[in-house]
Amino acid sequence: MKAVVASDSGPPETYTVAEIPAPRPGPGQLQVRIRAASINPADVKVPSGEFGDAFPVEFPHVPGNDFAGTVSEVGPGVSGYRVGDEVFGQALPRALRDMAGAAPPSLGTGALAEYAVVEADTPFIAHRPPGLDVEAAAALPTVGLTARALVASAGVRPGETVLVVGATGGVGTALLPLLAPVARVIATTRPEDAEAVRRLGAAEVIGYGPAEYPRDVDVAFNLVLPGDRLTELAAAVRVGGRLITITFPVTRPEWLGRDDVDLRFVLDMDGRLGGMGGGRRCCRPRRAERPHRSALHPRRRPTGGRGLRHPPHHRKARGPDLGPGPACERPPPEDCGGGRSGVRGAPAQRSISPRMKASTFARAVSSSYCSGGDFMK
16 A cells, blocks of 8 residues: 655654555454544654654654545444444554553554554544535544543533633634534634634634733633743633643642632643543454454564564554643744644663653644644645
8 A cells, every 4th residue: 555654753844655565454443444634743742753752753654644535444342433434533653552541542653645544442533524514524533532521521501701822723723613512713814714714613703912911701711822921811711710731831820920710731642621522432353353463462582682573564653642731822923723634562661650751742742733834834
């Protein structure tokens, strides 16, 4: 099959299109013929080499987490999907395995390929509804999952006033239609995007400057500002209101300049707040029925003191695995916006806890969302 391949650490400009063997599904897995895929900052951050020992990637590496496609083969023990089913979702690279949280991790062999293997039993894979076209479905998972988690965390009540800072990014454009039916939404954007934001459900559109923020809103969503620069946004929230944020660094209450608002940081690693509802635990075979070898979990074999090796195109990456990363947009002059939608091996040389890895990865992804790279355009 053809696939986009990173042969070594580096920027996306070094990727090539190459012929590699198609991955095959093992127990509890699906092979999907990819019809559309999208790119988010995390997809290019992981193989960049920026994370070093925290997220060691084995090459060649196929990037791509968000996808839509057709089930082309079903592994043993899967009962919730059949060949020919239309599916979409988010499947993370095996290099991020340890970051996936307590739920069954949603891992994949890379969506920028003709075929990918993904886990069937996760909250991040689902059947594609007939009314959702393929390209939109591939663009939806990371930003849509984040938006759902935000709504679940905020608990917006009918008639409340909500301020969304960073409404024109991927997460913002997914969030507005969820809020508009129950709340009065005020959204920050640039003048040229004002009409589009109104069509998505904003009742009022304002600029990015703190001087334009309203006062006494019930809920404020921060999708763009660094977590240590939320004092002005906090001042816009009424006493007892909620400030919901997804950016890094993780905001500390003392940074807000007040202690009478409910501060909530959202990073839903398990899909408990914003999962797609496609995972089925009954799809997974019993442990005794699960052999060790598959595209996502290849059999280990010793290699003379150099750790564990696997077939080149099925290598198991070392370390972590996380769910939808934080989304962040930068305000003018360069609005970058929250993503467009868009395996494990030898032990690391130093011990890094999953919590530290999550923080390292999320900070880097957050900064990449805000840096306005061309891959987000």
